[in-house]
Amino acid sequence: MHEFAAIGLAARTRRSDIGLTQDRVADLCGLSPVIVEKLENGSIGELNWAHAVRLLSMLGLSVHVSNPRPTRRQQEGRIPALEVAARSASTSYKENLSTEDLRTALLTATYPKNFAPHVRAFLDEAHVSQIADVVEQLHHEIGVNRTEVWRHMRSMARAAGTARDIWL
CATH class of the missing domain: 1.10.260.40 (lambda repressor-like DNA-binding domains)
Structure with a gap:
């Protein structure tokens, strides 16, 4: 098998x-x-x-069947996962969480207090596959250890009191 x-x-x-x-x-x-x-x-x-x-x-994984004939648009560069995550985390808030602020938060487990709701929204509501895509992007762009990023997210989630099972 x-x-x-x-x-x-x-x-x-x-x-x-x-x-x-x-x-x-x-x-x-x-x-x-x-x-x-x-x-x-x-x-x-x-x-x-x-x-x-x-x-x-x-675990944020899936079985994927690729399109045997992807369109040009599908082949062209997609919006980076970190950018999508920052936008999604900002949806309900007046002030937008920037990609760089989210990157810093994930790499250091610290963020400005005014972005606490945004970070909590990301950790509590983003699909695990989206979170994993962000981890992969950071790993490929700057070589950060994946486990370290997950550990930072778990630390931030616990500090924020999120209810998501994977952070407990």
């Missing part, structure tokens, strides 16, 4: 980057810890598709 090995490796890598244990992921997905462990180490023989999708979604 080559597909399960790829899913397991992706799940283990993302879970580790986020800083979650296998038991915590199992709890969040409603799976047994044994299933998560077997999936991650490639020894699972079968996995219910709904369980796999739920596990991947919780």
Whole structure:
């Protein structure tokens, strides 16, 4: 089952980057810890598709089927994840969180007090895949350790009292 090995490796890598244990992921997905462990180490023989999708979604991952004939627009540069995240976090607020302010917050776990609601909105409401895209962008642009960015986000989320399960 080559597909399960790829899913397991992706799940283990993302879970580790986020800083979650296998038991915590199992709890969040409603799976047994044994299933998560077997999936991650490639020894699972079968996995219910709904369980796999739920596990991947919780970690901000998905099974993706690429467009066999992408349009030019799809191929052209997309808006950077950090920019999309800053815009999304600012939607309900008069003052906009800049891309640089969000970048600084994620790299240092500090931000101006006036942007606390924006940062909380990002950490509480952004889809995990969007958060993961931001982590990847920072990693590729400046070489920051992914785990460090996830750790900073967890620290900020706890300080802000967010209710999202992945930060607990």
